[in-house]
Each structure stands twice: as C-alpha cells, then as structure tokens.
Amino acid sequence: MKFEYKTRRLIIRPLNSNDYEQWFDAYVNGLPQKNKWDHSPLKSEKCKKTAFNRTKKKLKELSDQDDYYRYYIFDKKTGAIIGKIDFDIYVRGTHQFANFGYLIFNRYWRKGFGKEASRAGLKIGFKHLKLNRLEAAINLDNKVSIRLAKSIGMKKEGIKKRYWYEFGKWTDHIIYVANPEDIGMKAKKPVIK
C-alpha cells in the first residue's frame, strides 16, 4: 500500500527505491552516539546498496504480513531522512494494539521534529493502520522520551516489570498509552478477520 503523511515540515512514509542516498547519509553521517538509546553512526561498508535493498525488502515483507511498519521521517525542505517511527503490531482482533517507537537521528535533535513526527505517528496509527491502542514502552531513565510522550498527549499507565530484554538484561519500562480519544479522534470498531 503506497502511503505518505505530511506535516508542516515533514513527510512520513515507507522507504522506496530512490531513498538510498538519504538512507546512507542518515545512518553513516550522524554525530557520535549521545546516549544509550541513540544510534551510533555506522561504517559506510555496512550501508552499501545491497544492505539498503535488504532492509527495504524485509520491511516490505513485514508490513505485507501486518507484523511491523517502519516509516521514515523526511525533511520537506532538504529531503534528508531525519528519523523514523515504527509500529510493532502486537494484537489485532478485539485489541488493535501496537508498540509505538520513535527516533530522530542526533544531528536533528531539539528542533521539535520528534514531537511533530510522533504526533503525526499517533494519527497514522489510528487512521491508516486502524489501531486502537498505541503503547510507548520507555526506560525509566529516558527522561526525554517520557517528556515527548506526555507532550503529544499519551497517558501514563504504569510500569511493566522486566518487560524488555535490552542492554544485556531484562529491563522495567514505564508505559505511556494513547487511544484515539486522547488526541480528539473517534475510536472505531475493530475489523475482525
């Protein structure tokens, strides 16, 4: 399904075959890693056209299976890829529930792009992907992500203990959630296949 979502400064959409240069630039030319949630820049050998094609193919397969959707965030002015949002579909049926993730490449931090893109991400999740529950699972010490989740209208739900295996251990997460009503949209009945 061809899809594109525009905000004031951004275009949010899946990768397409013409995005190699921007993709390479995003992953290779970042600033050194700034915190544990940040991407560290990759060596250019890791970002050859074959790796790009593999990523694109894998993402297409996953979205065709309704398993996982990753949308890249493009700067309207420059065409650069400045980040990505993703939706990991956990349950459809009577839940319509996905994990919602966001990342801005570190050269573009603190310009409001994270908020602009993830606010749009909630709309994309509810309207385009027909979800009813978007959950951001955040490390307890990731203050910036917590601030972002709050500021786009997500609601704190609680702590999931030992929820995610990362950084070499099972980590607790604070859960921020949005339903359509939280951002002024109407909840829809689930389509149950």
Ligand SMILES: CC(C)(COP(=O)(O)OP(=O)(O)OC[C@H]1O[C@@H](n2cnc3c(N)ncnc32)[C@H](O)[C@@H]1OP(=O)(O)O)[C@@H](O)C(=O)NCCC(=O)NCCS
């Ligand atoms: C979290 C992240 C997406 C924020 O992106 P960003 O474009 O810099 O965020 P914004 O400029 O839209 O700022 C969002 C809010 O956080 C605040 N903020 C951003 N960086 C901050 C910092 N270093 N210190 C304090 N506050 C900060 C902003 O002031 C803003 O707050 P406000 O809504 O009260 O005005 C980005 O830091 C990132 O990609 N981090 C690594 C990946 C990550 O942690 N993802 C989330 C995993 S759960």
